[in-house]
């Protein structure tokens with residue numbers, strides 16, 4: 434599950450900072466704690482970008498190693514988690530570029546089309562629509578749906594809504610402006626909603642509902 | 650308020666960063682516009698569903714293997 438970190442007050446030190454200090458002082462076990470804390474998130478983010486399990490596993494390992502090696506560059510004024518996510522995003526994009534040789538991968542390609550900024554399907558959903566599917570079916574639907582989004586939208590949604598980064602953090606992590614994140618987030622949410630409506634909308638019965646047992 | 654105006658601030662409505670004055674206008678609009686009400690409700694559910702369901706699960710044995718590999722490499726790096 435996603436960890437939504439509460440925003441600590443300015444003078445309040447985030448517990449990660451103390452752990453980072455210990456690692457810097459040579460205590461590797463403190464890094465173990467940090468890895469355990471964030472490995473799931475990093476794996477998910479890498480999966481969202483690379484859409485490939487092996488790549489995500491590699492990226493996650495490389496990102497943690499890189500963070501460890503570059504720990505001296507970590508500025509205490511930004512959150513360690515956000516800093517880590519930025520490393521994982523960069524590693525993931527590099528991995529993608531390697532796979533799609535020749536084809537540039539860029540999340541800051543300006544998506545000029547207005548497509549997807551208006552909802553199309555206004556059918557209401559059934560109450561608790563997830564319950565109409567088993568775990569595996571539901572996971573498949575959610576995966577297929579989010580994978581169908583344009584890359585730039587998918588990433589903004591994953592970081593902002595799934596991983597709980599703030600709009601500003603998402604912008605910083607992806608190297609986008611805040612308005613760009615906002616416009617992508619809205620379209621990502623609306624497109625996902627439209628696509629999920631196909632699976633989750635209320636079934637309108639073709640015939641009048643029958644009383645239980647009335648059928649012969 | 651028109652539907653397009655409502656949709657333009659949909660994200661702020663969802664993220665609950667709306668001034669009280671605007672909130673009142675939204676409520677008036679939602680009371681008479683079923684479409685916007687559905688869009689708001691189902692967009693909220695969309696986010697919630699993605700938050701609550703792990704679509705890229707990391708089985709504990711894989712997690713353990715990766716974790717050990719990471720720590721191994723870090724120890725070597727020092």
Ligand SMILES: [Zn+2]
Nearest residue numbers: 651652682685
């Ligand atoms: Zn409306």
